[in-house]
Amino acid sequence: MASIVTGDGSRTLFCESVGEHYHSTKDGAFSEALYKHVLPAWKYRIAKRQKVTVLDICFGLGYNTFVLLWYLARKKYAGHLKIISPEHDRRLLASLADFKYPKEFNDLSPIIREVAENNRYERPGLLIEVFGVDARSWLAGLEGPFDIVFHDPFSPAHNRKLWTREYFAELKRVGADDLFLTTYSTATAVRMGLFENGFHLYENHHRKVLVRSSTLASLTRLPLAEIDMRLKRQRNPAATSLRDDR
Ligand SMILES: C[S@@+](CC[C@H](N)C(=O)[O-])C[C@H]1O[C@@H](n2cnc3c(N)ncnc32)[C@H](O)[C@@H]1O
Structure with missing residues (x-):
């Protein structure tokens, strides 16, 4: 697959079979990865904790994981x-050592190589494990607790089973009591699925750098203006979550 240069100069891929890019080509x-996933996770969870477990769904090119490592190194996080991450495309995982990543990842190249070769990297204080599996069936057998979920599958139109109310219930089952989730999707049906599982929902804007906003979801309240999902439902009773069977 030929890589494509995106709006910030970093590269992504286009999946022919799905008809979607792996990332927003504009943003x-x-x-x-930095603004939709890593910065909120740092601000609302990681900064004040000495031990953090992240579920990175789905690994793809690994930007969410690698930008997190880059950012934590800058912050001298100790x-x-x-x-832990599922990614069903094993050929993609094996190819990552040759992907043209941005220069920010130069220091991460030994980690990237090991993840591509062994789907695993470990050193004191850091463990990365990527599983070449279907995320939904793998999740059913997974044990938590996880503090943070980077939720980054293809869109609901192509990866529906990773956006349903039942799927978010599975995430909650493996999540900590204050599970925090980040996703690029701002679809009402997606937010409803999270809301129906007890998540509080928030808009994540970075207007100076990103064209699109994204969603933050947390089982505990964040110091931000919460999206009023009850009001959304009152105004539009047809606004429902996606379900496994419909
Ligand atoms: C939007 S891309 C992920 C981008 C990635 N987070 C990154 O930062 O590069 C979606 C990824 O989901 C993977 N995928 C699609 N369906 C899946 C499934 N059912 N289980 C596991 N991985 C899946 C695709 O192979 C693709 O790599």
């Missing part, structure tokens, strides 16, 4: 980090 692969 950029690196910027999307805590323990464990990242």
Whole structure:
């Protein structure tokens, strides 16, 4: 697969069979990972903790994981980090050592190489494990607790089973009591599925750098203006979550 240069100069891929890019080509692969996933996770969870477990769904090119490592190195984070990730495309995983990542990842190249070769990297304070499996069936057998979920599958139109109310219930089952989730999707049906599982929902804007906003979801309240999902439902009773069977 030929890589494509995105809006911030970092590269992504286009999946022919799905008809979607792996990242927003306008916002950029690196910027999307940083602003939609890593910065909120840092601000609302990681900064004050010495031990964090992240579920990175789905690994793809690994930007969410690698930008997190880059950012934590800049912050001189000295805590323990464990990242677990499903990615069903094993050929993609094996190819990552040759992918043209942005220069910010230069220091990460030994980690990227090991993840591509062994789907695993471990050193004191850091464990990364990537599983070449279908995320939904794998999740059913997974044990938590996870503190943070980077939720980054293809869109609901193509990856529906990773956006349903039942799927979010599975995430909650493996999540900590204050599970925090980040996703690029702002679809009402997606937010409803999270809301119906007890998540509080928030808009994540970075207007100076990103074209699109994204969603933050947390089982505990964040110091932000909450999206009023009850009001959304009152105004539009047809606004429902996606379900496994419809
Ligand atoms: C939007 S891309 C992920 C981008 C990635 N987070 C990154 O930062 O590069 C979606 C990924 O989901 C994977 N995928 C699609 N369906 C899946 C499934 N059922 N289980 C596991 N991985 C899946 C695709 O192979 C693709 O790599």
